Amino acid sequence: MLCGAVVALLATLVVPPTPGRAAPKCGPSGERAPTTTPWPLRRLEPGAAWRMTRGSGVLVAVIDSGVSATHPALRGRVRDGRDFSGLPQHAGQCDLAGHGTMVAGIIAGRAEAGTPFTGIAPSARILPLRVLPDTRRTNDESLPGQIAQAIRYAVDNDAEVINLSLETLPTPQLAAAVEYALDNRVVVVAAAGNQQQQRDEPAYPAGYPGVIAVAGVDEQGGHVGTSISGDYVDIAAPGHNIVAPAPGGSGWLTEPEGGTSFAAAYVSGVAALVRAAHPELSPAQVASRLARTADAPPEGRNDQVGHGVVNPYRAVSNLLGTRSDPPLGAMAEPTPVTDPWARERVVAIWAAAIGALLAVVLLVSRPVVRSGRRRGWRPGRRPLEAPDDAAPEPTRP
Template sequence: MPATAGLLTCLLVAAGGPVAAAPPIGYAAAARCGPSVTDPLAAAPWPLTRLRPDLAWPLSTGVGVRVAVVDSGVSADHPTLDGKVLPGRDLVPPDDGGDDDGDGQCDENGHGTLIAGIIAGREAVSAGFRFYGVAPGAQVVPVRVLRDQRRSTESDLSGRIAEAIRWAVDQGDADVVNLSLTTPPTRQLQSAIEHALDRRVVVVAAAGNSGESGVEAGQPTYPAAYPGVIAVAGVNAQDAHVQSSTAGNFVDVAAPGERIAGPAAAGGGYLFTAEGGTSFATGYVSGLAALIRAYDPTLSPDQVAERITQTADHPDGLWNAQVGHGVVNPVRAVGALRPAGAGEAGAAVSVPRPADRPSPLRGVSAASGVIAVVGVALALLLLAAVPVVRRGRRRGWRTARK
């Protein structure tokens, strides 16, 4: 059986439409460079409420960092990505719909655009709900390697992905490389990963969507399992391991990977992932890596990875094969650093504390507290005065008279 590789499959539907086994009407008739979706958000994206990356923005928004998205391409048409997508590269062969002169901004599938939005989308409001990327100050470098999420039996696909990584590092000046895909391990691919790490580029990859089979078969997923790569698993809104997320001893951390919303390639609307996918979990971690790299550019890829894993919300036992060191915690990961030039990297600083919601009875509670304190003080004074008055009476004290 030939080796297969490709983008990690997850069902994409319009964010405002029903979750169904087939794409909504109009999706298949998409334009040349992406499905045109106008549907607004149907709810507040739960990963943003869970991770709260915006609490880290007073320290870093990812400004100055470039994140290469090696994927199906990234469209620059959506308002959240307008002006944020740099010219990239199209490595899809012309006989398969690619463009030798393409800049990677054609996304026929929508997969890469959604992930780019998760990583670096600027804040927008849709139907009253906020959407934003983890690192809205970062920029995206698209490198197109596949047209869609269907698995490919092309023997040179791993080589194409390896070429994409090298191009992103050498020509795209990437600081972080996002790999929301799986492919058979090859020496060429491993060499490209090592090249990126040697150039101090952080590499983040999806653990895969084969469920527990990775552990049972003893077969790790690549490129996630290569040394130095941050391997990302998926969790749901209850912080539970998504069953489709591949488990294994190579898993480093976890992030939201189920029921994810993000920008569509065309139409200005939002897509919604009805199923689990470590592709999208990888985007959240790449965004966090961008925040850290912007805050302290002196950190090596290993130091960035260590910061992410050390500050994650650890599971029982501190690590397991399903979620690694746990769900990433952006505010803790960034807040526990000192920026370059401020002393030893990694030394602790104060972490911004999430703002408490004001209680509707806050004023009453405060007043009650004051009254209680005053009452106790008066009571103590009265108790203290009793023996003094008694002693004075025994000594014949009288009140003063004019």
């Protein structure tokens, strides 16, 4: 019964990407590179945040189906990983499903010449930890324990952000591993989950306290229908019509239906940018910052997209107090964004006002000056005193 439940849960979340041709030994090779900028990059505009940071120095653990280190977009960005699924090939760098490589590319892929794709934090690095050997072998009832082991490994090997684009059953071991990560100042981001039918319970590990649970939105900004809703949803990101690197070579995979797996990856990339720019923040403060600076829905927070769609530029640049940020659940609405040009604008207004005042003074004083000059006044010269009637007339020589 437990095996069947795990199969049902993971089948709704990890969908095999669509390959262009037969998959090689370590994952599908994909299709040709996209010719236009993927819509999530147009929507999120991460380049605005890159003027401040590109995520350098931040290690993001991707606990998934593995991550290929051979794709040009990920070459040099992927550390030696570890396998927790029982497969012998190349530790965490063999990705039979293609899922983990797509997630890693969204987080930290770098731009290639002639390819309009890049990750959100292109200078971050990836730690691949494989727990899903492929999408046809997710019926292992020990999966929650394997995820828990991978989380602890990530924490002990200097990860600052953990991405969990997967779903499994809640267990005490998994809950303890998540708490271990948060206690060690590691940000944990997880997919809110995908549904094939209506469900009321949260997905895990996204449902654990302190985990940033991410829902998906489409190109129009609407909630993706298969993205699970609930009061545990914190934030949203693109989760529909996704393109990202393939593990087998230099091709690309497309996922028309998308999913919260990829939405979580976009948020993990933004979390890496925030970590690089503000290393002093705790996981709770990072989560609060992402929520406060998100593009909020008109009516405020809701169970479909949480506090709104993540905004990379605001998350990195907005000046928020690092000590006074309330817990994520305590916020009703995001705080208005600070205008970075407000001070300069005030100075310009005052300068214009003073200039106008001086112009008025000059116009008013000009007739007075002319009249004074006709009477003998010059700058720096005392005005002539009126003659004293009692004074004697000066003697002429």
